[in-house]
Amino acid sequence: MSAPDDKIALRHGAGGPAMRHLVETLFARGARPEPGVIGLDALDDGAAIRLGDRWLVFTTDSHVVSPPFFPGGDIGRLAVCGTVNDLAMMGATEPLGLSLALVLEEGFARKDLERVRDSIEAACAESGARILTGDTKVMGRGELDGVVLNTAGLGFATRLVRDDGLRPGDAILCTGTIGDHGLAVMAHRHGLEGGAALRSDVAPLNGLVAAALAAGGDAIAAMKDPTRGGVARALVEMARKSGVGVLLEEAALPVRPAVRAVAELLGIDPLLVANEGKALLAVRPAQEPAVLAALRAHPLGREAARIGRCVAEPVGRVVLDTGFGRRLVVEPDGELLPRIC
Amino acid sequence: MSAPDDKIALRHGAGGPAMRHLVETLFARGARPEPGVIGLDALDDGAAIRLGDRWLVFTTDSHVVSPPFFPGGDIGRLAVCGTVNDLAMMGATEPLGLSLALVLEEGFARKDLERVRDSIEAACAESGARILTGDTKVMGRGELDGVVLNTAGLGFATRLVRDDGLRPGDAILCTGTIGDHGLAVMAHRHGLEGGAALRSDVAPLNGLVAAALAAGGDAIAAMKDPTRGGVARALVEMARKSGVGVLLEEAALPVRPAVRAVAELLGIDPLLVANEGKALLAVRPAQEPAVLAALRAHPLGREAARIGRCVAEPVGRVVLDTGFGRRLVVEPDGELLPRIC
Numbered sequence: 001m002s003a004p005d006d007k008i009a010l011r012h013g014a015g016g017p018a019m020r021h022l023v024e025t026l027f028a029r030g031a032r033p034e035p036g037v038i039g040l041d042a043l044d045d046g047a048a049i050r051l052g053d054r055w056l057v058f059t060t061d062s063h064v065v066s067p068p069f070f071p072g073g074d075i076g077r078l079a080v081c082g083t084v085n086d087l088a089m090m091g092a093t094e095p096l097g098l099s100l101a102l103v104l105e106e107g108f109a110r111k112d113l114e115r116v117r118d119s120i121e122a123a124c125a126e127s128g129a130r131i132l133t134g135d136t137k138v139m140g141r142g143e144l145d146g147v148v149l150n151t152a153g154l155g156f157a158t159r160l161v162r163d164d165g166l167r168p169g170d171a172i173l174c175t176g177t178i179g180d181h182g183l184a185v186m187a188h189r190h191g192l193e194g195g196a197a198l199r200s201d202v203a204p205l206n207g208l209v210a211a212a213l214a215a216g217g218d219a220i221a222a223m224k225d226p227t228r229g230g231v232a233r234a235l236v237e238m239a240r241k242s243g244v245g246v247l248l249e250e251a252a253l254p255v256r257p258a259v260r261a262v263a264e265l266l267g268i269d270p271l272l273v274a275n276e277g278k279a280l281l282a283v284r285p286a287q288e289p290a291v292l293a294a295l296r297a298h299p300l301g302r303e304a305a306r307i308g309r310c311v312a313e314p315v316g317r318v319v320l321d322t323g324f325g326r327r328l329v330v331e332p333d334g335e336l337l338p339r340i341c
Numbered sequence: 342m343s344a345p346d347d348k349i350a351l352r353h354g355a356g357g358p359a360m361r362h363l364v365e366t367l368f369a370r371g372a373r374p375e376p377g378v379i380g381l382d383a384l385d386d387g388a389a390i391r392l393g394d395r396w397l398v399f400t401t402d403s404h405v406v407s408p409p410f411f412p413g414g415d416i417g418r419l420a421v422c423g424t425v426n427d428l429a430m431m432g433a434t435e436p437l438g439l440s441l442a443l444v445l446e447e448g449f450a451r452k453d454l455e456r457v458r459d460s461i462e463a464a465c466a467e468s469g470a471r472i473l474t475g476d477t478k479v480m481g482r483g484e485l486d487g488v489v490l491n492t493a494g495l496g497f498a499t500r501l502v503r504d505d506g507l508r509p510g511d512a513i514l515c516t517g518t519i520g521d522h523g524l525a526v527m528a529h530r531h532g533l534e535g536g537a538a539l540r541s542d543v544a545p546l547n548g549l550v551a552a553a554l555a556a557g558g559d560a561i562a563a564m565k566d567p568t569r570g571g572v573a574r575a576l577v578e579m580a581r582k583s584g585v586g587v588l589l590e591e592a593a594l595p596v597r598p599a600v601r602a603v604a605e606l607l608g609i610d611p612l613l614v615a616n617e618g619k620a621l622l623a624v625r626p627a628q629e630p631a632v633l634a635a636l637r638a639h640p641l642g643r644e645a646a647r648i649g650r651c652v653a654e655p656v657g658r659v660v661l662d663t664g665f666g667r668r669l670v671v672e673p674d675g676e677l678l679p680r681i682c
Contacts, residue, residue: 008449013479026458027441027475039438039473047473049437056397060440060493064478096390097380099401099493100368108349117367132380132388134368137405138354140679145484152401152440152493338481 014335015228038090044163045086045224046153055160059086060152066339068147069115070188072180072199073276075149076119078341081276082227083153084127084204089223089279090162092155093210097132098124101150106141116147127204129153159213164241165221170310171288172246173281175208175295176201176303177254178231179270181277183262186337194265197258203277208300212281215294219287225279227341231307232271232318233331234280240316248308248329250322271320272332274340282310355676356569379431385504386427386565387494396501400427401493407680409488410456411529413521413540414617416490417460419682422617423568424494425468425545430564430620431503433496434551438473439465442491447482457488468545470494500554505582506562511651512629513587514622516549516636517542517644518595519572520611522618524603527678535606538599544618549641553622556635560628565621568682572648573612573659574672575621581657589649589670591663612661613673615681623651 011018020043031041036050046059061082068075080098087095100120104113124130180201187195205225213220222242226234231253239246248271255263255270263270277300283291288306295301311319318329352359361384372382377391387400402423409416421439428436441461445454465471521542528536546566554561563583567575572594580587589612596604596611604611618641624632629647636642652660659670 006451008445008447008451008454008479010447010479010481013445013477019477023475023477026454027461027472030462031472037473039471040475047438047440049473051392056495058438058440058474058493058495060442060474060491061476062442062444062478062489062491064444064480066484097388097399099388099399101401101403101491101493103403103405103489104349104354106349106351110347110349113349113367120368121371130380131368131372132378132390133399133401134364134381135402136354136360136364137403138349138351138679139405139486140351143407143486143680144489145480148403148444148485148489150401150403150442150491150493152399152442152491154397154399154495338479339484 010335045089055157057090057092062150073202076116079149079151080123083151087155088206088209091157093206095129096154099152101135103148105144163224166242166282168312170282172308179273182273201277208298216291219284222282230272235318236331245311246318351676386430396498398431398433403491414543417457420490420492421464424492428496429547429550432498434547436470437495440493442476444489446485504565507583507623509653511623513649520614523614542618549639557632560625563623571613576659577672586652587659
């Protein structure tokens with residue numbers, strides 16, 4: 001960090017270096033590793049507590065997306081899927097239950113709340129999740145822009161999957177096309193030409209992940225969902241935590257033509273854009289074909305691809321092979337788009 | 342309800358009839374009782390899932406208090422205590438862990454966030470709780486008034502305590518003085534004369550509740566913390582769910598003189614005002630003395646008192662014996678003070 005941050009800035013909520021610094025220096029400063037507990041010190045997708053021969057996984061996420069309704073989803077679907085996916089990334093593919101806390105602005109339309117509720121119910125039905133408990137608060141007009149949702153989630157994992165188990169040689173699989181969520185919200189918010197063709201990919205990944213785990217078992221070394229900061233940030237974090245490098249092949253990155261067109265128009269790299277229905281898996285080379293086949297056999301994984309491999313060096317870096325040369329993929333420190341999720 | 346509510350109003354976040362109606366018609370409409378699960382249909386302080394011979398209790402609360410710093414506490418202490426207390430009210434007096442999700446306004450001062458963090462750490466130390474996982478989002482300037490915190494919590498209860506086990510003859514115990522939190526925030530926010538003497542009672546009650554449960558065991562029929570809507574709302578809800586009435590003795594209600602003075606100035610009944618460090622216990626008559634003695638032996642229960650008794654009729658009603666006559670205690674439908682917690 002260049003200077004002490006005496007005021008919170010948008011980048012502190014962007015999921016990247018500024019946010020990590022804030023969390024590490026403020027909230028995780030006293031957190032210590034403890035046997036049988038994956039806690040705040042791990043800065044993983046969630047926490048886990050060993051109970052007998054299982055792990056109880058516990059995650060939380062607040063959602064502030066603006067606008068709350070966007071092509072392909074809304075804040076309700078996002079909240080349920082975000083939490084279901086965080087549980088799944090740690091190996092808890094059957095959610096035990098979610099909490100749902102609403103903060104609403106006075107004057108928020110009841111019909112909009114009903115739409116959000118319908119999406120929550122649909123996403124719960126899709127994922128097998130259920131809302132077990134909740135809370136409702138209302139802030140005065142002008143004190144909150146619309147609605148904030150928080151969901152926390154619980155689930156058991158028989159095998160805990162982390163985001164730091166990468167070894168040189170591992171294949172990096174991505175379960176489908178990248179950049180869809182962020183560019184759909186961006187195009188919709190700014191009324192961009194060509195944006196009508198874009199849709200968020202927001203979806204619950206627990207079924208897809210369960211299929212991959214069934215096919216790959218212990219060969220699935222790590223998983224992470226590339227949300228804020230996109231595939232770039234997720235891979236930088238996985239590489240950094242694991243002490244390896246990642247070499248991506250640009251030609252292998254699945255990007256929809258409409259997403260590519262809008263990304264080029266905006267001068268934004270789809271690697272840096274948030275996804276809400278995709279997962280990255282690091283898989284030991286021998287099981288790569290079996291896992292890829294299992295992913296592709298699932299409706300949410302038809303476009304799954306190996307996008308790269310782990311390498312010994314440079315440690316903690318992600319390098320993109322463009323076919324013409326190589327460049328470093330740097331995670332954004334700032335916010336490409338605030339309130340993306 | 343007199344008319345369909347097409348817009349969200351402040352009373353929808355007040356914890357009373359309007360909020361119950363909103364939650365019941367929107368979010369709990371599909372919730373059904375299920376063996377081994379206390380879910381959304383129960384509208385209790387939290388959810389519970391039977392795991393072997395224990396119950397895993399799961400709660401969530403968002404905190405929006407304004408201002409975030411007030412005499413006796415701040416939003417950080419409130420968030421930890423609110424969740425620790427919801428767990429304790431269901432019998433989970435040793436929190437397994439909390440999640441902490443921050444939503445911050447761009448420009449929020451880092452030193453204020455450090456104060457909030459310090460309070461969170463202090464309240465965790467006091468209650469034996471710990472933050473296991475978290476989330477940070479930032480909204481643009483003017484999109485959020487300061488800060489919203491969400492905490493979810495987990496804990497095990499060997500005996501699950503509910504809010505609906507009242508029987509005629511049960512004693513209603515209150516663990517201390519009433520009205521302190523709400524009137525302290527109110528006086529502070531409005532700069533009221535005499536307000537300087539008031540302090541919020543915000544405190545973690547799990548130790549106090551553990552002492553009461555050790556003394557009373559199964560004779561503690563029900564517990565609830567009288568937060569939004571105060572003792573009035575909590576008792577109306579307990580009476581309604583249990584199919585009994587409650588007869589309160591006005592002379593027995595513990596109210597600090599400074600609280601009484603400000604309440605009289607404002608024309609507000611302390612029975613309707615939020616508490617953040619008090620619990621109501623319904624206790625079978627034979628064990629009342631033992632439980633009351635255990636409460637009074639704890640630093641947070643020195644002013645514990647029997648404030649009334651359960652009666653067979655009128656069902657679902659709370660009646661106050663003033664010494665001169667009797668009057669019905671009606672829970673407020675609206676908000677005495679928005680953003681009290």
